[in-house]
Amino acid sequence: MEKFVTIGEAAQLTGLSAKMIRHYEANGLLPRLSRTEAGYRLYNRQQLALLGLIRQARKLGFAMVQIQSLLSLWRKPDRTSREVKKLANAHLDEITQKIAELQQMQTALQQLADHCSDDDSAQCAILDGLSANTMLNSAHSPK
Structure with a gap:
């Protein structure tokens, strides 16, 4: 006999969290669940494995x-590992792109911070640099 557990x-x-589990159920990531007569959700081993995969x-x-x-x-027994790897590699490409963008942001911000006099004057190289970049970007954007 299969063992079921409650959402807790x-x-x-x-x-x-129970809230996230309900969210995943509402978004269709989990198949229809068994419920007690009182309406409590019940999860079997396969659904727990699905939740682990989602996490x-x-x-x-x-x-x-x-x-x-x-x-x-995961649910498709005739899948190929190639299909899964294709999906994973696409996500890796997205991560690589995000890392490159973050490194560009880091470099630009470091350059601005390096030009900051860090004193009591109102002159601020960081704000000047940010506003200069904004003016350059708006001058080059299509209208």
């Missing part, structure tokens, strides 16, 4: 739509 137990076992995917930064794709592949 599911939350404890998966490291997710790990979120920790790795996958978007909800990507998680839906991962879950679809």
Whole structure:
């Protein structure tokens, strides 16, 4: 006989909050759940595994739509590992792009901070630099 757990137990076992579990259910990430006569949700081993997969995917930064794709592949016994790897590599490419953008931001902000006199004067190289970049960007943007 299959063992079922309540949402509180599911939350404890998966490291997710009950609120997040309900959110994932509302967004269709979980199949229809069994319920007690009183209406309490009941989770089986497979649903707990799904919740664990969702939690790990979120920790790795996958978007909800990507998680839906991962879950679809997880449920599909005739999937190929190539399909899963393609999805993972696409996410890796997004992460690599975000890292590059963050490094550019870091460099630009470091340059502005390096030019700050850090004294009591009203002159501020950081604000001057930010406003100069804004003026340059608006001059080059299409109208």
